[in-house]
Amino acid sequence: MLKKLLISLVAACALTGAFSSAFAAEKKVPPVEVYVPHLCLACLDWAEHLRQNGFPKVTVKEVEDMAALKKKLKVPADLESVHTAVVAGYFVEGHVPAEDIHELLKEKPKAWGIAVPGLPRGAPGRELSMPSCETGCTMLDAQTPEREIRREMFNTMVVYKDGRVKVWARH
Template structure:
């Protein structure tokens, strides 16, 4: 009985102490874009491993990964089987990975001022949307800078 209790205690402690690592982010970006590196740094600070891949034809990447034109931004990333388009805060990426909705990905359409990689100056509210390959967009989160609203 005593050995079983010790084994159960050790198993429980091991489960609590070990957190699953975050999946790697592959970020495709135009080689001349500086704000994309700022977003990658934001994701690294949030605990993600990020590999940046310079690509000349970003439109081809977006088409291949199913990013609707209405959701487009400057860089396109993949993580955990999802697409992350543009300057999406790490908090929304972590939520996406935890909730696993039936979407292609999430996006911060355009290049919202104050979003990760676009800091400096004004920080007006902006929206993160989810999207499907068919082009359906739905509100996912609202932010001011990297703070949820």
């Protein structure tokens, strides 16, 4: 009987510790604000990708003057995409994988932010969007009977405050 009680107590403590650790980790993750010129399924899918990968608080807001926002956040014109997000003072431009954002927050470089330029096929949020998206989110290979989604390789770039731009991650 004492043995069962001890096992139950240890299990309860372990479970409480797991919930406590998960709650603490969730509280440390800053919120993400995603700015879009208009609601697009690919942008919404990217926001959902972030939620499913460790960013519990992601909001999406429509903005009329995206050019002014990108300029204010110091997003280089040659690295632009459609949506722009802000997390912990960094810009996150385009369909950046959540793992790259987690790495950014962990390393905390002296940077303005990170970007996936353009709209690479297969990037988070660009793999399963409906074909009705205005920006042509889903590119299907019409040459195959399965109509498989094509994927292209892409880089996540980091924009340092001293003006340097380098590859942050390759995908």
